[in-house]
Amino acid sequence: MRGGVSAFTVSFAAPAFLSDLARAQGRTRRNLVVLYLSGGNDALSTLIPYNDPQYYARRPTIAIPAASVLQVGSDKAGNALGLHPRLGGLRSIYNAGRLAIIQRTGYLNSSRSHFAGTDIWSTADPRTPQGTGWLGRYLDTLPSPVDPLTAWATTREVPRTLQARTVGVPAIPSVTGYAFASPNGGVDAQYARDSATRIASHVPVDQPHLAFVNATAHGAFATLDRVAKVTSYVSTVTYPGDGFAQALRTIAGAMVKDVGTKVFWVQTGGYDTHSAQNPNAANGAYSNLMNTLNGGLSAFYSDLLNQGLLGDTLVLQFSEFGRRITENGSQGTDHGAASVMLALGGGVRGGIYGMAPNLRIAPDNPTLENNGADVHYETDFRSVYARVIDAWLGADSTSVLGADFRVGAPAFL
Amino acid sequence: MQSVPVPGRGRRGAELIEHLLRRAGFGATPDELNAYVDLGFTGTVSDLIDYEQVPDAVDSLIGKPGYAAITPRGGFLPAQNITDARQRWVFRMVHSGRPLQEKMTLFWHNHFATAYSKVAGAFGSTEGARYMAAKPSEDPNRVEGQIELLRRHALGNFRDLLVAVAKDTAMLVWLDGRTNVKGRPQENFARELMELFTMGVDTFAEADVYAGARVFTGWNLTRPSNAYYTFSYVASQHDTTAKEFTFPVYADGGKTIPARTAGAGQQDGLDLIAAVARHPATGPRLARKLYDFFISEVGRRDETLIAELAAVYYDSDFEMKPVLRHLLMSPQFADTSNRYARYSWPAEFVARALKEVGWTGFSVNDTLTPMSSMGQQLFEPPDVAGWEPGPGWFSTGGMLARMNFAASLATNQKFNLRTLARDSAKSPESLLAFLLDRLTAPSFAPESRRALLDYARAGGSWTGSESQVTTKAAGLVHLIVGSGDYQIV
16 A cells, blocks of 8 residues: 555645635745656666677667667767667757756665666665655655645546645646536535535544545536636647647646646656667657657647746656666566656756666676676766755755765755 | 335445445445445445355446446447457446446556556557457457456465466566576566566565576467467476575575476476465565454544454455455444545546546546546556555546546436436525435535535526536536645545
């Protein structure tokens, strides 16, 4: 069981105060979009060290030829790097100076378990990855009562990253389905909604599970009218039809309609590429993943640029781990260690941060671990979080993360 | 069927048996409850566990009058079309005479969480549905889809189930065992066998994963006559060297699976499966999962019962029937403080609502999109760990999906509900009392009950007219089934 009931104290503010609250709680329209690539992204197929002969030696069938990568220059150590050929839109954003690529992000003794790994990245606590998420703890620092739309998960479940002690976060995968239906029309439907709202406001302290479910129902009633405004959003560009791009479109709509959300969560899956990764084939599994990623983010970037909202937006991408360097017998890669993070937005100082691994297996190679099988981290992911909390959200990273991780944080903001 | 008088909760033992059926089944219709009350609690437990005594006839009821409808798309083909497979499963949850077998099938589906989409991605959608859901009796090559395998082993021997799952076509695709070969081992299945299916995270080392992957080299698929895929041990692809583990593999404490000839190498996998079934972390881990599923998700687990269940598991050589019998007959199961102490899964919620509200003229097809919005699409768990039961089901969007399913079912059943409620509709109070009894919700708090009553009274004085009863019976069913209280089972 994950978190959840510990959060039965969640309070969704009463609807009457909503617009006042939204106004009072920082008129800055700055927002953060957290993007989770679920399954463990193969960083070496996203950002390719195309001059490293070991990359080709260890990946005889799945390496991306140097001729096809989208070159983005070199890191400080002079390692030439290129993006996956399907990331053309991201390369343009990179060239515009609005994409930061942070290499070898991770932590000591990286977990190879999806679930432990995801919990660690969510809680920012490798030692005891339980309880609230790092952004949940940020929400807990906001002055109470917190507007119930301060955060918005575009998934069906609220991810641990957004689980807070005192703030309930709505899960709104589709704005059109986020409405209250009734078997009868007209005035009876309003009676029904009144009654359901009253039932949902019953929060019995001696029944934490019922209190939790009712608080969730109450949160739905407290948010659905404002969410409905987003259904009328007309985007300035056409987004691809997949769920990821459509979620980003919804987020853009929520920003334009100014519903007051500061933290959005979006995710896209399929990154657990144990077999038939085919990063080169036109319709190969990894090419499709990159195509989805590129299509959604490019449309989102252009839409926000057109709407004048790019400067207020930061997209921060992560995945629970990177993958094994040497390909397996199934033209895929097994679970590994350090991965890559991307940050994109109007306030981002674009560029390549950190140093690429040297893929040569040798006991004295500090960029690898696990007998040279996996990439060793260079940048603690918590220092990236710290930068976001301090420099973007305007909160105190030491209190949210429980320690000072500012030292060595990449200066992408 | 639904015109039979409601048994009423005054009947001796009825509340405990209702509780048993919500947990070990998917709730009960008034008729079913009557029949189980006649058996008594112990008799009902035996009926549920020794289900071989009950005919497995539910599929023959599909399409018959008197049962929930299905929606065929030019033919009802659950062995070839995943939507039809989903319809058949929901139909079984509602109508099976073996509710515990169905409930355990759902439990194992979550435990061995395999997604149709990956199998379909490998072999196409028709073949994907086949390896997930075909019954041998309806397949030209007697293919047994994964869900049928789980149903067959629902309360069988856990070690045998692990072996069957390790050789299951859908699993060999899902966790990539089909490409696990000598020299290029594939870790996916070996890792999840230990982390998710048996011992649990933090009970093994990375080295065990690497050794485990080598153990299962050669456990691949073959395709006889190009007609179907099936398990095949490919001796030439098996790594014959010895494999060392950090935990005992053999009863004498030996941690090394010895080097074997390629021809005998399949025994490696059987040895490892026996070892992880026997591992001291597996019994308690299974017991905790069963405890959360059948007893309570609220407060602390009763560690005494966990220890007892684990002991029964080991003593019976991994037989699940004795474990379930011990669990359902335990004082903890009957303890009234454990009533309404679980968060219903979407599948449980939907099936129970159909049983308690009614289904005449309702197609199980209309449960599928709502279930997906509630967070549970059958045959499509979100990842290898399955769904996240408990409070995780209850996001604002998921809760709205439940309320809206309640609305659509109540709308669909408007006229049936009016017929049922007509004699109990002398007043808003009597109508509400009738519906609360039928829907087996916990007793609502006074303020919630008042909110329901205020709804029944709103819009004009009570006349008990046909149109008023139609409106308010459906409206109340929507509010009760969509309430937080009803989500707790």
